[in-house]
Amino acid sequence: MRQVELQLTAEDRVKVEEIRSKGVHHAREVNRAHVLWCLDRGIPEAQILEVLGVGRTALWRTRAAYLQGGVERAVFDLARSGRPRRYGAEAEARVMALANSEPPQGRQRWTLLELERAARQEFGLGSVSRETVRRILKRTGSGTAAAG
Known part of the structure; x- marks a missing residue:
């Protein structure tokens, strides 16, 4: 399996480390931060999948989201509009x-x-x-x- 290289910027490394170690975050956000951290260190995808217990699609989507929009887009879910209130x-x-x-x-x-x-x-x-x-x-x- 050919692994696509991913290098976090120094600022992004700080953000990822804070998500991994501090504050209250959803489990999926912490997992995505772990995925970014592992990819940044060149850990093979097969090992990331096994140790973190995430699916291959989740790993690929996290990497693609980071490449498109940085840590915020890769780790946190986008806001959803939902159905508007019927009565104001x-x-x-x-x-x-x-x-x-x-x-x-x-x-x-x-x-x-x-x-x-x-x-x-x-x-x-x-x-x-x-x-x-x-x-x-x-x-x-x-x-x-x-x-x-």
């Missing part, structure tokens, strides 16, 4: 205002079912689900609604 702060505030308002007649407090029904009457919240209402209440620390 304004919608959450309206649900909270409902939860803190007077409960329906004949009730001492709101239930999730009643909050969901009331929220659906609000403009822009027509498709809000009971689970979404529950998560909003939980996230904002309001326990005014009873389960149900």
Whole structure:
């Protein structure tokens, strides 16, 4: 197996050593730092795979990422966008205002079912689900609604 040479810069060696020895990092980040450290020292790939217990693809991807973008790109995962929130702060505030308002007649407090029904009457919240209402209440620390 032909090994591609990889030489870290002095600055990158310091970064890799810090990741390997200091702070709190995810295991995969530490493994990637170990891979870079080994490649920099010319350790054969077969030995790296055996000792670190990483796959050949992980080793190749770590090397390629370093060559493309340095230590930051090789060690740390890229941020992922994820699905955008469906209801923003304004919608959450309206649900909270409902939860803190007077409960329906004949009730001492709101239930999730009643909050969901009331929220659906609000403009822009027509498709809000009971689970979404529950998560909003939980996230904002309001326990005014009873389960149900």
